[in-house]
Amino acid sequence: MTGRCPTIFVRPVLAVVAACLALLAAGPLMAAGDGRAPKSPGFSFQGPFGTYDRAELQRGFQVYQEVCATCHALKYFAFRNLRSIGFDEMQAKAIAAQYEVTDGPDEEGEMFERPAVLADYMPAPFANDNAARAANNGSLPPDLSLIVKARAGGEDYVFSLLTGYEDPPADVELGEGMSYNPYYDGSQIAMPPPLVEDGVEYADGTKASVERMARDVTTFLTWAAEPEMEARKRMGIKVMTFLVLLTVLLYMVKRKVWRDVH
């Protein structure tokens, strides 16, 4: 009997070790992919005290509107959100009114088009995914509402992708309609370089370099994915201040209570 005991224990242990080894071996397959490590240009909203720059957000929205919106939807973005990035009510209403949305049914049971109001969401550029693929050489331009959170590298990755187009090396043969971008997994992307020098004329007169537009639209998309970031950081700072004060207070109380005990 005693002789069998160890095997009873050894087997499950071996099984766990084997499972761990298998997971370790699978690790590289599950890792982020083979794109080049993203650049870190540094954004105003990074770090524990970082906030979104309102001018960058507004310019970023303009880049999305004039460039990216041709192919990419932003389905969680409602026109009322324009108020949070510093537009006043009149401006937000005027921007919304540039878009048509489908409403209805009316009294005859028909759907109809009307100009968007603040409560509406940004209309998508394509009726459905198949239409989007058909217009983009078979590839689907993803919705950009949460893209910054959905990719390893977050804002650094999106910025690097937008500014990272290069001529392909001699030994790389590009597929039809593909562009070379080393930051993208596999380096071949179905999105043609979206940003060109002076591609937009900024409402605030800023010079629209590719880097400037990439920075602005990335800031805007980060805000779209995490609009509550500033409130979250403010709360964090309050909580930390409270904890530090509490620690000092408790230390003083402890000194007082134990003063006479030797």
Ligand code: HEC
């Ligand atoms: C002409 C259409 C078109 C325009 C304009 C365009 N994109 Fe894209 N985008 C695509 C397509 C297609 C894909 C999918 C790429 C693929 O699957 O290879 C894509 C993919 C992406 C991705 C995801 C990459 C990944 O890791 O999967 C991001 C981020 C992105 N685009 C951002 C932008 C931004 C920001 C703009 C505006 C500055 C923009 N795109 C403008 C067509 C476009």
